[in-house]
Amino acid sequence: MDELSHNDYVIVDNFLDPHRFNTIRSFFLSHLEAFNKAGIGAMGEHVIRQDIRGDYTYWLDRKRDTEVNEFWNLVDETMHIYNRYCFLGLSGYEFHLAHYPKGGYYEKHIDQFNTRSNRTISMVMYLNKGWQKGDGGELEIFLKDGTSLLVEPIEARCVMFKSADVPHRVVASNKPRYSLTGWLLQQPASLGKFLG
Ligand SMILES: O=C(O)CCC(=O)C(=O)O
Numbered sequence: 051m052d053e054l055s056h057n058d059y060v061i062v063d064n065f066l067d068p069h070r071f072n073t074i075r076s077f078f079l080s081h082l083e084a085f086n087k088a089g090i091g092a093m094g095e096h097v098i099r100q101d102i103r104g105d106y107t108y109w110l111d112r113k114r115d116t117e118v119n120e121f122w123n124l125v126d127e128t129m130h131i132y133n134r135y136c137f138l139g140l141s142g143y144e145f146h147l148a149h150y151p152k153g154g155y156y157e158k159h160i161d162q163f164n165t166r167s168n169r170t171i172s173m174v175m176y177l178n179k180g181w182q183k184g185d186g187g188e189l190e191i192f193l194k195d196g197t198s199l200l201v202e203p204i205e206a207r208c209v210m211f212k213s214a215d216v217p218h219r220v221v222a223s224n225k226p227r228y229s230l231t232g233w234l235l236q237q238p239a240s241l242g243k244f245l246g
Pocket residue numbers: 148156161174188189218219220229231
């Protein structure tokens with residue numbers, strides 16, 4: 051947590067313990083056929099641009115997707131820690147599974163929409179077994195000093211960063227690439243409009 055407040059990002063290896071990892075990965079594999087082509091922009095301005103991102107996503111729903119309850123508990127714990135130690139006032143979240151087929155990538159972007167700015171912390175957890183150098187699919191994080199960092203999407207690793215402040219991209223993957231990505235949210239977007 052401390053690291054995130056100083057650095058804008060943090061990488062936590064083995065964030066998912068082996069049991070959670072296997073549960074989420076099995077859920078991922080058994081839902082692969084229900085994934086949809088990912089778009090860009092919030093609801094109203096949602097467009098599909100193959101040239102910007104090439105992944106397929108499956109939005110999770112806490113009420114429906116109870117098979118991954120252990121994951122939801124981990125989200126609760128994580129939000130609690132952020133609120134307690136970083137005073138972030140997080141009150142919601144949204145998560146999707148993402149499948150980048152061979153050759154899939156996501157161009158440089160930040161995780162906030164023009165019309166909606168309540169995404170506060172981005173969390174990406176990798177579900178790839180036996181990832182190796184040369185497999186591609188790294189997350190490239192662009193730092194304020196002009197340098198960048200390549201993060202390999204290895205099993206059970208979690209990367210967290212400030213959604214508004216950290217430009218990033220996904221390098222083309224040479225193998226199918228599996229992840230669970232989400233955002234911890236501050237007040238609901240609609241309320242944000244009223245509060246200015
Ligand atoms: O999968 C990743 O490493 C990052 C994905 C991403 O940037 C996004 O979905 O917004």
